[in-house]
Amino acid sequence: MSFQGEQYPGVQEPTAESHGFRLNHTMLRVKDPEKSLAFYSRVFGMRVMRRLDFEEMRFSLYFLAKLEDDDQVPEDGGERTVWTFSQKGLLELTHNWGTEAQDDFAYHDGNAEPQGFGHICFSVPDLDAAVAWFDANQVEFIKRPDQGKMKDVVFIKDVDGYWIEVVEAARLATLGR
Missing domain, CATH: 3.10.180.10 (2,3-Dihydroxybiphenyl 1,2-Dioxygenase, domain 1)
Structure with missing residues (x-):
């Protein structure tokens, strides 16, 4: 593995003790x-x-x-x-x-005050198809891909009100630039 992660103040070199975590x-x-x-x-x-x-x-x-298709899950x-x-x-x-x-x-979903936990995220192979699937299943949207300043990022809610971010990785190459 040649990439060692982006470096910012506070980032420390991983120790041998954390190997395998x-x-x-x-x-x-x-x-x-x-x-x-x-x-x-x-x-x-x-x-x-x-x-x-x-x-x-x-x-x-x-x-x-x-x-995944090749996952080998034990029966026992x-x-x-x-x-x-x-x-x-x-x-x-x-x-x-x-x-x-x-x-x-x-x-508490973590997004109302006081804020804390924010969301989980799923990546999908086709964001437009995922949005159509969510619509067909009456999933509640917080943000659609064409809304807000962050385009091509979707936020939906699960049945407990937790936020779920949904992205298509191929659309995010310029995110945050």
Whole structure:
């Protein structure tokens, strides 16, 4: 690997101790797992790799991935758990039991004040086709590709109100210039 990353004040050289570290997943808390699983599986084609239940603490974790054709996912639950925690780019949906029955319950999306968490992002091979797919599935848009100052970048909401950025990598060569 010849590219060593862009350098800015505060960036430090990786140490030997961090060799092999990788970002495995991002977690979102969801009110109703059935609705969230329907959204991420239907709209983004993700599959549940593993569900882990923690009865004493009353919550469940759902690990979702967008599988590639050559992915070899183990059938055995324990082996699949190990496989899941060795992947890149998974989405963990955490369901605290009982929230689905609370009509007025909602999680903070991080974009209202006070701001914090912002969004997750999916890249797609064809942004125009993705926009048409989102429209066909009544997905709520925050920003379409022709709106705002950042063209060719889409923001939609999932069923819990979390923002999802959607991009086509080939359209972003001049982004931020």
